[in-house]
Amino acid sequence: MKKILSIGITITLIIILLLGVSELPKFGQYNNPANNEVSHYYIEKTTKDTGAMNIVTGIILDYRAFDTFVESSVLFTASIIVLLLLKKEKHIQGIDNEVTIIESTILKQVSKVLIPCIQIFGIYIIFYGHLSPGGGFAGGTIIGTSFILYRIIYGKKFTDKTLPYSKLITYLCGAIMLYGVLKGYSFITGGNHLNLPQPSLGTPGSILSGGFLLPLNILVGLIVAITIYFFFTLFDGGEI
Amino acid sequence: MKIFSMIMILFLIISSVAVSTIKNLLGAIIVFMVYSLMMTIVWQQLNAPDLAITEAAVGAGITTILFVLTLKRIKGVRK
Numbered sequence: 001m002k003k004i005l006s007i008g009i010t011i012t013l014i015i016i017l018l019l020g021v022s023e024l025p026k027f028g029q030y031n032n033p034a035n036n037e038v039s040h041y042y043i044e045k046t047t048k049d050t051g052a053m054n055i056v057t058g059i060i061l062d063y064r065a066f067d068t069f070v071e072s073s074v075l076f077t078a079s080i081i082v083l084l085l086l087k088k089e090k091h092i093q094g095i096d097n098e099v100t101i102i103e104s105t106i107l108k109q110v111s112k113v114l115i116p117c118i119q120i121f122g123i124y125i126i127f128y129g130h131l132s133p134g135g136g137f138a139g140g141t142i143i144g145t146s147f148i149l150y151r152i153i154y155g156k157k158f159t160d161k162t163l164p165y166s167k168l169i170t171y172l173c174g175a176i177m178l179y180g181v182l183k184g185y186s187f188i189t190g191g192n193h194l195n196l197p198q199p200s201l202g203t204p205g206s207i208l209s210g211g212f213l214l215p216l217n218i219l220v221g222l223i224v225a226i227t228i229y230f231f232f233t234l235f236d237g238g239e240i
Numbered sequence: 241m242k243i244f245s246m247i248m249i250l251f252l253i254i255s256s257v258a259v260s261t262i263k264n265l266l267g268a269i270i271v272f273m274v275y276s277l278m279m280t281i282v283w284q285q286l287n288a289p290d291l292a293i294t295e296a297a298v299g300a301g302i303t304t305i306l307f308v309l310t311l312k313r314i315k316g317v318r319k
Contacts, residue, residue: 054290056290125293133290133292133293134290135290137294138293138297138298141294141297141298141302142297142301145302228302231306232305232306235309235310236309
């Protein structure tokens with residue numbers, strides 16, 4: 001009886017959802033509601049307004065920059081809560097927690113070559129965020145992954161020396177505050193005719209262009225990379 | 241190109257059903273990672289390279305690491 005009831009409920013739910021899907025406009029048609037004056041405005045004006053070749057970065061770090069700011073603060077809040085809940089004090093020698101370390105000479109030697117390549121690729125994605133696909137979120141994730149690989153292979157003692165907790169938390173808090181200050185400055189001075197100094201948009205296509213886009217991308221990447229590293233270390237051993 | 245998209249979507253459906261039916265938890269995580277990788281190609285096909293990069297880094301990289309870590313913590317992997 002229970003089985004028949006659950007099957008009936010599931011099928012009803014599937015039918016309701018599929019009816020909703022069938023009402024959606026067809027993909028890629030000209031008359032779709034998504035194809036309105038907003039997207040035309042973005043496609044025509046983004047490069048002129050923000051200096052970004054990549055329209056997506058122009059939108060998320062210029063037109064919708066406070067949206068990205070709150071997204072970054074979501075990550076920041078998550079890492080702070082995980083720190084509060086899971087971080088163990090160093091002097092308590094209680095239960096022996098097993099930390100993921102892979103003892104292997106081959107892995108160590110391969111990672112010596114591989115980790116710099118991963119990090120350079122992540123830095124490239126962050127720095128070219130306003131010119132080519134990518135940006136702070138994706139590049140920060142890649143750099144954070146390289147930190148995790150570093151920690152898995154070389155162990156806790158080694159990474160504590162190169163990536164100390166006090167430095168990481170300073171960078172995390174500093175990055176999110178600097179993001180707020182920079183974007184707040186451009187928000188206040190942007191439309192109010194205050195005549196305060198503004199970074200020039202430069203020629204679209206070169207790295208040092210786009211005003212605030214490049215520093216904001218770097219800050220977002222920093223926040224994401226450190227948050228992901230925190231998540232891994234705290235879920236793994238509880239120590240950092 | 242249309243046939244290719246059809247095959248990708250078919251694989252997406254198959255892997256998403258497989259994730260919920262596989263009993264082996266580690267295998268389910270690997271299939272979930274494969275799902276993310278195929279989603280990356282579908283995003284690329286839909287002219288969204290930004291989303292493709294993010295999906296590859298977050299969906300296939302970080303999510304898998306965190307899932308495997310959780311599995312280790314709850315002693316779900318048997319050696």
